[in-house]
Amino acid sequence: MANIKLKAMDVVLADINDVYANDYNPNIMAKPEKELLKTSILNNGFCFPIVVIQDEDNKYCLIDGFHRFLIAKELKMPQIPVVILDHDISKRISATVQFNRARGTHQSLSMSKLVVQLIQNGKNDDEIAQELGMDKDEVLRLKQVSGLKAAFKDQEFSKSWEEFDNKWFPRK
Template sequence: MFKSPVYNVIRVPIEKIQANAYNPNHVAPPEMKLLEKSILEDGYTMPIVCYYLKDEDKYEIVDGFHRYTTMLRNKEIREREGGCLPVSVIDKPLESRMASTIRHNRARGAHSIDLMQNIVKELVESGLGDVWIMKNIGMDADELLRLKQLTGLKELFKDRAFSQSWVV
């Protein structure tokens, strides 16, 4: 009977984990900062998916490279986690692992503009300011402004300073 690997998460020292040579995924710097903030504030909530290389006694990443990289770069996270990552191990041949990597990357999808508008609207209406929203959701000022504009609600702009360029 098949049992999903996530039910056997193990704690692996980061020195025993390595990147694969085929991951085409790239995360932009703002999203990497948001991932780091997420791990700092929430901890690791998802295991790294790896394949165990018996001959090398190493775990090769199938999914989770950026969570791994975050620990490598952030001393506070590494120390807090005792230098270990949660790992879920899969046992598949290379071509299947490559397909798994692509599926994991593509399955994450993209944010819905409509849902993001609703979230921004709710946050503003609950009294949170632009600085809080940008810091905690990982948005820059232009993105936040665009989402506010798309809602069409003037209340979202009540605390915004506007240029006097149209003075008659």
């Protein structure tokens, strides 16, 4: 059996003014779904804690729950329930994408920026694919969207001209 942490049991109340959004979340929510989330919170209560990391200033950077956070602010809630993870930036990005992809969609351009950021933080294509739930082709497509030369620095490309020559002009 896997040793899975039960972080849902470690909920604490955080002052809503000490919580802030990350600068990399690629998730979006349409207005009707946002209104439905607000209705859900009003009718059912705040059932799912926000996932955060605690920064060096003892503030809380959002990993998951941005839209719940916005609605809590709109409803003028003084505190919100949070679960605190201990993740570096690469693990935070991966966690955000894992949480979001399990239930929603992402914008391609935003996802490509995250892939580039993970590459710049030393992750390779296999690690990115594994951590973000993608196949290698999806990672490659997102790198192409970024247009960033650095994203391709370790990519091995075929020498198509050699393959063409060997097929059509074999050496004897």
